[in-house]
Amino acid sequence: MIWNLLASQPEIALFASLAIGFFIGSFKFGPIQLGGVCGTLIVALILGQSGARLSPDLKNIAFALFIFALGFTGGPQFFANIGRGWRYGLLSVVELVVVLGLVLGAVALFRLDRGTAAGLLAGAATESAVVGTASEAIGKLALPAAEIARLQANIVTAYSVSYLFGLVTIVLFTSQIAPLLLRVNLRDEAERLWRALGGDSVLAEGQRLAAPSLVAREVSVTGAADLSVDTLEGRYGNELTVARVMRGRSPVKAQPNLVLKKGDRIVIGGRRAALVEALPAIGEEVTGSDVADVYATTLDVMLTRREVHGLTVAQVRARATPADGHGVYISAVTRLDSTIPALPGTELHRGDVLTLIGAAEDVRRGAARRSWATWCAQR
Numbered sequence: 001m002i003w004n005l006l007a008s009q010p011e012i013a014l015f016a017s018l019a020i021g022f023f024i025g026s027f028k029f030g031p032i033q034l035g036g037v038c039g040t041l042i043v044a045l046i047l048g049q050s051g052a053r054l055s056p057d058l059k060n061i062a063f064a065l066f067i068f069a070l071g072f073t074g075g076p077q078f079f080a081n082i083g084r085g086w087r088y089g090l091l092s093v094v095e096l097v098v099v100l101g102l103v104l105g106a107v108a109l110f111r112l113d114r115g116t117a118a119g120l121l122a123g124a125a126t127e128s129a130v131v132g133t134a135s136e137a138i139g140k141l142a143l144p145a146a147e148i149a150r151l152q153a154n155i156v157t158a159y160s161v162s163y164l165f166g167l168v169t170i171v172l173f174t175s176q177i178a179p180l181l182l183r184v185n186l187r188d189e190a191e192r193l194w195r196a197l198g199g200d201s202v203l204a205e206g207q208r209l210a211a212p213s214l215v216a217r218e219v220s221v222t223g224a225a226d227l228s229v230d231t232l233e234g235r236y237g238n239e240l241t242v243a244r245v246m247r248g249r250s251p252v253k254a255q256p257n258l259v260l261k262k263g264d265r266i267v268i269g270g271r272r273a274a275l276v277e278a279l280p281a282i283g284e285e286v287t288g289s290d291v292a293d294v295y296a297t298t299l300d301v302m303l304t305r306r307e308v309h310g311l312t313v314a315q316v317r318a319r320a321t322p323a324d325g326h327g328v329y330i331s332a333v334t335r336l337d338s339t340i341p342a343l344p345g346t347e348l349h350r351g352d353v354l355t356l357i358g359a360a361e362d363v364r365r366g367a368a369r370r371s372w373a374t375w376c377a378q379r
Contacts, residue, residue, distance in 0.1 A: 006050035013052040017044040037128065038167055045160055063132035070129065099125050112158075114138065115151030119158025124166045131159050213343075214329055214357060216243065216269030216294070221260050222283040230256035232282070234322065239274035241327040243267045243359055244294050256326075267294045270329070297360040298331065303352045314344040327362030331355045 006013040017040050025039025034042070103124065107117045118134030121127075138151045179186050224232050229242045244267040245252040245260070252258065260266065265286060268275065279285065303309075308316060313330050320328075332355040333340040333348065340346060348354070356363050 003050040006047060006052045010052040010054050013044075013047045013050065014054060017047055033171075034167070038164060041160060041163065067129060067132070113151060113154060115154030116158045119155040119160075120162050122155070123159040123162025123164075126163060126166045126170065128159075128163075131155055213272050214270070214331055215272045215275060216267055216296075217275060217279065217285050218265060218267050218287060219279065219283045220286045221262060221264040221266060223280070224260050224282040225262040225264075227260055228256065229254050229258045229260065230322070232260065233326070236270075236274045236278050238317075238322050238325060240268055240270035240278055241358065241362070243269055243327070269296075295360070296357050297363050299356045299363045300334075300353050301356060303348055303350055303354060306350060308348060309350045311348055312344065313342050313346045313348065316348060324365075327358040328365075329357050331357040 006016075021040025021043040022036040023039070024043065025034045025036040027033070099121070103117060103121045106112065106120060112120065115134075115138060118130060118138070122130035122134065134155055135152050138155070139148055141148065143151075175186070227235075229245075233240050233242065242254045245254050245258065246265040247261065247263075252264075254266075266282075268278075268282065311319075313333075316330070317325060330342040333342050333346055334353040334355070335349060335351070342355075
């Protein structure tokens with residue numbers, strides 16, 4: 001009955017493949033995780049036995065969207081990396097020659113047809129775009145319709161089998177074989193890189209920092225009395241921001257030229273290292289309810305300007321003027337599908353999505369002003 005339902009309503013098979021495929025792909029078996037793409041592929045192969053057939057127009061549109069997303073996501077980094085040297089180009093040439101050579105050798109040895117050869121290339125190299133490109137090319141050949149359908153079906157069959165083996169091989173090689181050849185311990189190397197970028201300690205899976213790098217405290221002013229807000233912030237490299245000032249029972253706007261008085265209660269936030277250093281000289285940490293409505297806002301912006309490509313988080317912050325960078329901090333960097341810690345030594349690339357955090361007014365101003373707006377486009 002379910003098979004008949006899927007055959008008569010292929011839309012159900014489509015969304016079921018996506019839902020179940022991503023669910024299966026979320027599980028991890030040792031160092032191997034299938035992921036959403038491979039999981040969806042396996043489920044679609046099974047549900048496809050029901051005879052469900054989607055419209056060719058829908059398949060063409062989906063493939064076009066896939067190519068668009070691929071180019072849109074990797075485009076900025078692709079062009080930025082081209083100018084970084086000949087090594088990227090040489091690596092691409094080596095991969096192209098080796099992969100094509102192996103596929104052509106297999107075609108000659110096993111006398112594979114064009115559809116199977118294209119599927120083998122797509123799956124072994126885990127390049128899904130080859131499937132759509134090869135299917136479209138075969139569809140334009142001067143062959144009978146039945147032969148074209150057979151070759152296109154062979155593309156999918158060969159791709160499905162070789163993709164799974166290609167994925168497993170890549171995971172095993174990069175996680176097990178390559179470290180043995182290079183005589184390195186991946187965990188130790190990752191910890192060394194983390195510390196080189198400015199991290200304090202390495203997190204295991206499921207852990208999070210009990211003392212995060214961005215924090216805020218409520219302080220009763222003593223030692224910082226008679227200092228203006230901008231003087232106090234500048235004394236610690238603008239790594240701190242006074243977000244709220246309570247004078248008596250009245251809130252006072254934390255303007256740069258506002259002079260702090262003894263007994264003022266302020267909310268000050270920023271980098272934890274700078275705040276720990278500054279607290280003894282500012283005053284005593286207190287608790288209260290008058291500043292409980294101070295919130296931090298996050299905003300995602302995409303890095304687009306090439307002059308910032310290759311700079312570290314610390315360098316970008318140093319280039320921002322005190323007025324434009326006031327109260328704005330980078331809390332995370334997202335590159336393709338991976339989130340990278342926004343450590344001082346983290347290198348930024350074009351196409352990265354930077355998560356800015358701070359007071360709502362500061363974040364909006366920081367994203368709109370020249371120091372951010374010429375480098376980033378609001379997402």
